[in-house]
Amino acid sequence: MTQHMNVESFNLDHTKVKAPFIRVADVKHLPQGDTLTKYDVRFCQPNVNHLDMKAVHSVEHSFAECVRNHSDSVIDFGPMGCQTGFYLIMVGEPDVPRIADLVEQTFRDILALDAVPAANVVQCGWGANHSLQGAKDAVSTMLRHRAEWEQVMA
Numbered sequence: 001m002t003q004h005m006n007v008e009s010f011n012l013d014h015t016k017v018k019a020p021f022i023r024v025a026d027v028k029h030l031p032q033g034d035t036l037t038k039y040d041v042r043f044c045q046p047n048v049n050h051l052d053m054k055a056v057h058s059v060e061h062s063f064a065e066c067v068r069n070h071s072d073s074v075i076d077f078g079p080m081g082c083q084t085g086f087y088l089i090m091v092g093e094p095d096v097p098r099i100a101d102l103v104e105q106t107f108r109d110i111l112a113l114d115a116v117p118a119a120n121v122v123q124c125g126w127g128a129n130h131s132l133q134g135a136k137d138a139v140s141t142m143l144r145h146r147a148e149w150e151q152v153m154a
């Protein structure tokens with residue numbers, strides 16, 4: 001690999017991974033004794049596939065809203081600019097199997113939605129740029145590969 005980079009994922013060889021997967025990208029022990037953990041929730045094989053932007057946006061909204069029905073420890077869920085996955089940030093340091101269960105429950109909620117949460121001009125910065133079907137297709141594909149989520153490298 002090239003020189004060490006500041007950003008953890010810049011040190012990950014994206015040609016060696018096998019999506020979909022969930023991995024711990026970072027653990028931060030804060031000065032007051034709290035811990036935050038950042039998970040890489042990867043939907044698409046890097047540099048091979050990606051989600052279209054409407055699907056990314058609608059997965060972001062839907063997951064962010066639904067996951068909080070199952071956990072009070074969610075700090076953030078946000079898309080990667082490469083459109084191949086998302087970062088989930090949690091309080092504490094739950095292991096990947098627990099996070100995989102949380103992600104699975106949340107995906108099942110998304111499949112049951114009638115509309116993308118907050119997809120309007122009052123609650124979102126680009127309320128028209130959404131696709132509920134795109135989000136459902138993306139999470140359906142993820143769920144079909146549920147058994148593979150804990151294997152990161154090819």
Ligand SMILES: [Zn+2]
Pocket residue numbers: 057061123124125126127
């Ligand atoms: Zn939005």
